[in-house]
Amino acid sequence: MRVGIIGGGAIGLLFAAYLGKNNDVTLYVKRQEQAEAINNKGITLHEGDSCASTFIRASSKMKNMTEQDLIIVAVKQYHLDDLYEVLKNIPSGISLLFLQNGIGHLKLLDKLPHEQIYVGTVEHGSLKESDHAVAHKGKGRTNAAVYRGSGKRLMELSRCSGDFPVEMQPDYEVMLLEKLAVNAVINPLTAVLGVRNGRLLEITEYEALAKAVFEEILLIYPKLNGVIGFDEIKAIACRTGENTSSMLADISAKRQTEIEAILGAALEKAEHCGIPLSVMPVLYKMVKGIDHERRKE
């Protein structure tokens, strides 16, 4: 399959390195320098002690995306707005797969003319090591579901994803919300408190806060009742106990966080529906403030 991937971050590189083995992949990146590095050296994929290279095409020109069957959009949610003009101009017959966290990006998808739009959640751990190298830190899978149209290209992707499983999910909303619940409980708290994931279970007061966030999420998205329980989120925090959450990593590296994607849309919905909250708005303001401090420095 001809697959375009937009975004030269950890997720874009990871998808290009894996999908490039069995597909005709073009990676679209922002900087010409990164495109050249990838075209000259391929993408180096580190996994445990092993190391492999995949040679794919890279381009810093966002034009001429007409030759693809599927385009995977692998930029952070907060970069989607800047990409809107590019996306709008992709021929509407090309299928698009969006990999952003949260559900805030669905509003943008509604404005696109494309016939097939898919959304996905990524369970892999990955770390960008250089412009052309990525480490696969935790093997997981990609979940994907139809947002609009038929699932044709998604099924095709699922079939030819090889050792990088892409699993079709029946309900895009449940799929996105499940990931959102996990992110909402683990990310802001670990980021504000400056602790690794496992600490949320070791300290009674932290676990109480995590539980309170989860209960607020259920109030906002009652559809999640019975789909995911707090015990499952605890199990994830336990399994990833030694890890630094992506939001804490962003804060430590003074990068912008994904707080808008993870809590922004949920808080908007809560306000719209008049749902009284306590913990989430505090965490939201704290992380927004930390983001704000970063920009001041």
Next chain:
Amino acid sequence: MRVGIIGGGAIGLLFAAYLGKNNDVTLYVKRQEQAEAINNKGITLHEGDSCASTFIRASSKMKNMTEQDLIIVAVKQYHLDDLYEVLKNIPSGISLLFLQNGIGHLKLLDKLPHEQIYVGTVEHGSLKESDHAVAHKGKGRTNAAVYRGSGKRLMELSRCSGDFPVEMQPDYEVMLLEKLAVNAVINPLTAVLGVRNGRLLEITEYEALAKAVFEEILLIYPKLNGVIGFDEIKAIACRTGENTSSMLADISAKRQTEIEAILGAALEKAEHCGIPLSVMPVLYKMVKGIDHERRKE
């Protein structure tokens, strides 16, 4: 006047160094080692570039407190319970002055048999430099008010406090709550966010959180309406902008915080009165969790 001071921390040393100039002062401390250091070397008081010594009596025996006119209790609120037996056995004719933060300690005062009980708030900045040295970091004053009985010994203290002003206040509750409001707004937020006081005004989201805490305090203690406004708390945060709050300093030094004194009693009252809160309970749990982490290490 014969003044006993209980507590060899920054506040106890500061009071002993200043009041020792014009009064017959005995400082009661926990460790024999500290008592010996003070008896041998006096208390060294650093203020700006100047340095002076006051010689007073120090003792690690909490017995024989019968010879005092006034005893100032200068331990943290969380150490008061341990001191209860000692306090109870001080002859009830001796006046007591309590300098703890918050209002949580009033419950304990109600159980004491003494005829004259005073409470005070300290506006000085002080830092314990060694067992017998203290730095006076910010000159302020001590406010004091009658909690029970007559103000006789308090007026006497106020008269002979010299260059270390002790001002009589008419209403102990308003006085304590005013200090509590300032502490509740500035301390937990700066502690959790790891920022100096001034940051609360520089970052919009932090200021919004500070304001939310202040409004919750007003809901819990409506008596403060018209007594202190958010602008006054902002002025204090601004004046102390470069300072690290005492709670952040405690956390950085992995010491126990005063979160119970500062938010504990307020939250109890809110729960008792069914006042819905959002920000304070979150800050409380976060700081309690940080305290909990410290004990685990």
